[in-house]
Amino acid sequence: MFAIGDIQGCDDELAMLLARLPMDAPIICLGDLVNRGPHSLNVLRRLRARANTSHVILGNHDLHLLACAYGIRPLHHSDTFTDILAAPDREILLTWLRHQPLAFAQAQFLCVHAGVLPQWSVAQTLQYAQEIEYHLQRNDFVDFLAHAFGNQPDQWDPNLQGTDRLRLNLNVLTRLRFCTPTGRIDFSAKDGKQPAPPGYLPWFDCPNRQTADTTVVFGHWSTLGLLQRPSLIGLDTGCVWGGQLSAMYLSNQIAQRQLIQVNQQTTP
Template identity: 40%
Template sequence: MSTYLIGDVHGCYDELIALLKQVEFSPETDTLWLTGDLVARGPASLEVLRYVRSLGDAVRLVLGNHDLHLLAVFAGISRNKPKDRLAPLLEAPDADLLLNWLRRQPLLQVDEEKKLVMAHAGITPQWDLATARACASDVEAVLSSDSYPYFLDAMYGDMPNNWSGELSGLARLRFITNSLTRMRYCFPGGQLDMYCKDTPDSAPAPLKPWFDLPGPVPAQYSIVFGHWASLEGKGTPPGIYALDTGCCWGGELTCLRWEDKAFFTQPSNRRQEAGGSPLTAAS
């Protein structure tokens, strides 16, 4: 019985299946954790969603910013971008089933036995774990409700960028969504910077990666995240794991087996087609 954690799939279905075969994943005995951004940029978002949904209780996932954007397109709020290659999914006969399943997935996963936390972008240093859980639940409740299009219409925007327990309404939901699905850098006080996408060695002062700022999540918890392909899985402190290694950009799909901390990778089938690399891609 193993726990496999895989970085952003981004519609790379063939690589996902090859990686799962490589580690001999069995949905009957193993559990698969996915860091979000299941869809967009790769060629087979439809196949990825169908497969992941078919796994039932064998999968634990979180939503990423591209998953939320897909839901906004589905709701008629945002425009479908050709580069996202979502048309086959949106036009599929089971699109309604798949996307209504997707919007009921969580933004945060916590396993108390393993002391393991997963969010697409990470955990803002302004939150302790109880606050992160409560905040994620706020957005999950709205996404699961009939009023979810109103939230999706208001989620775009970079403000507010500073947490306060007094935040309410759509401003509160927007901050939570940005923290869990879009965050990379923070100012020294923990405020979010939503503009810089550089690698940490070239980011302007005083910005720091969120994981380099002290936060109140207890040290016994490990944090797994995706979203930041240009990290190439490197440069995080002990106990924090970056798993997006830019498969859709011609990089690799990366898997971490939790029990022995062994890493496995599957090269992208589209190294030439992608025309970019994880060093320059913005996911």
């Protein structure tokens, strides 16, 4: 299986990247399929059309799209997914989108958009993701979206319940960059370019991380760029910001991992 980093509406680059993979190779897209880039609608149509070999997990921009589409959040001037909102097949695409998971595990790999807290095992991560997926897939999902956004609570506590629990876990899975070893999340660093605030670490560097023995594959952190360690793969290489769209063949052994990249295409 190939993991693919943040696409963010860069459909031309996605098409080029897919053309360089083996025919019908299984892929897992790491979220933020849409927004900021020019062709969000085409990205959703392309991935849905190859759904038999494509897995997708949701990122913060995908959740933002759903919230805008159903009247929960206003469009931001930097949002570029109005093509989806105006499309004749928008309900088909948005319904498909909200039925996608927030975490994906296969073999010894765990894929999330942003990160996991040091206290979370793989099994807990999948369970917390499923709790959110359950609400996103219900007919009354708009009620969940109405409570899904915000920066509080910011301290992990396994006894959290209700919307506070769902909101914190959603923030971890889709927005996390820095946290404390005791599971407090930082929301001040806007794009992750800044150093960690005092007492905070990149989530993957926290001591006693329960997922340390699993290879965690993630996106979301374009200013970090390509990150490759024996049990960690960061794949947001900032295509939409003038970087590359990256695919990585997932293998336990670094020597067998295979990186395929497509440069951002400048639109005339």
